[in-house]
Amino acid sequence: MKLRSIELSLPNAAQAHQWMIDIWGCADAGQQDGTYYLRGSGTYPYLVALAENADNYVRTVTWVCSAERLAQVAQAAMQRGLNAAPVISNDPGGGHGLVVELAEGECLRFLVDASEVAPIAGHSKASRRVMPVKLTHVVFNAADAEASGDLVEDVLGFRVSDRTKGMVFVRCNEAHHSTAFARAGFASLNHIAFEMEDLDSVMRGIGCMRDHGFAPAWGPGRHGPGDNVYAYYIAPFGPVIEYSTPVEKVPADYVAGAPDDWTWPEKRIDQWGMSDKDFAGLRIAEEMFKFRREWDPAPIAQLAGA
Numbered sequence: 001m002k003l004r005s006i007e008l009s010l011p012n013a014a015q016a017h018q019w020m021i022d023i024w025g026c027a028d029a030g031q032q033d034g035t036y037y038l039r040g041s042g043t044y045p046y047l048v049a050l051a052e053n054a055d056n057y058v059r060t061v062t063w064v065c066s067a068e069r070l071a072q073v074a075q076a077a078m079q080r081g082l083n084a085a086p087v088i089s090n091d092p093g094g095g096h097g098l099v100v101e102l103a104e105g106e107c108l109r110f111l112v113d114a115s116e117v118a119p120i121a122g123h124s125k126a127s128r129r130v131m132p133v134k135l136t137h138v139v140f141n142a143a144d145a146e147a148s149g150d151l152v153e154d155v156l157g158f159r160v161s162d163r164t165k166g167m168v169f170v171r172c173n174e175a176h177h178s179t180a181f182a183r184a185g186f187a188s189l190n191h192i193a194f195e196m197e198d199l200d201s202v203m204r205g206i207g208c209m210r211d212h213g214f215a216p217a218w219g220p221g222r223h224g225p226g227d228n229v230y231a232y233y234i235a236p237f238g239p240v241i242e243y244s245t246p247v248e249k250v251p252a253d254y255v256a257g258a259p260d261d262w263t264w265p266e267k268r269i270d271q272w273g274m275s276d277k278d279f280a281g282l283r284i285a286e287e288m289f290k291f292r293r294e295w296d297p298a299p300i301a302q303l304a305g306a
């Protein structure tokens, strides 16, 4: 199971698309029917879809998986009585599977048979250009992060990796987390993290953003859970986006840490303690994108092999 992409709706999608290419460093993955696509240097056909709409909202977050895992998710979603529907993807890479709505409205799409593309090479260290490889995690705000963690363990077969005072971190493969639920008291998109090749690429990303007048809303720093180096920005079109190194890999028998295992000295909220955090600005950005279900629930028994 792998996190692949996020699908957003927003006003001025074309402008946001161009900013993500010119400033953030994504590559153009084309457009169709008012939806603009962005890719990284990795093999996914796109990482972010930006659909033109009067409102800001998250349409779906997309995972790719095996047919066996898809059937398990379908079976479990049916048993829990969650809203779900079969889906055929018209996005680049195609594929088919199901979309399921979690308890707080998060719409997650699971695809099989989605195709990949040749990676982009040549954005060398000699160049000032930075390009994300793929998404490393997409984090949600939740009214009840514990319940959300339990739900994705039960229905999606994900595993809680760590709990902190602020977050429930969840993995769907050997990476420490591909998603997390923040103890926010409301449901929305918390942030989208783009995986950079290495620490140097994160730092050069910060430099490129600085060239264009953008300072991090938080970072650079190194997180506790996941051990990744990060820099968070508020994109001019709204959402919180992050440059991140790959999060650490954990074994299948990794013992989930509790909030008391992840404490910091006073005034510290990361391993390095070298940057301030714009709590107020980030909070406003985090409230901009909530989920909206654009599809009607439909029987998925066939997908579950039932």
Ligand SMILES: [Fe+2]
Pocket: 137, 139, 191, 193, 230, 242, 244
């Ligand atoms: Fe993150």
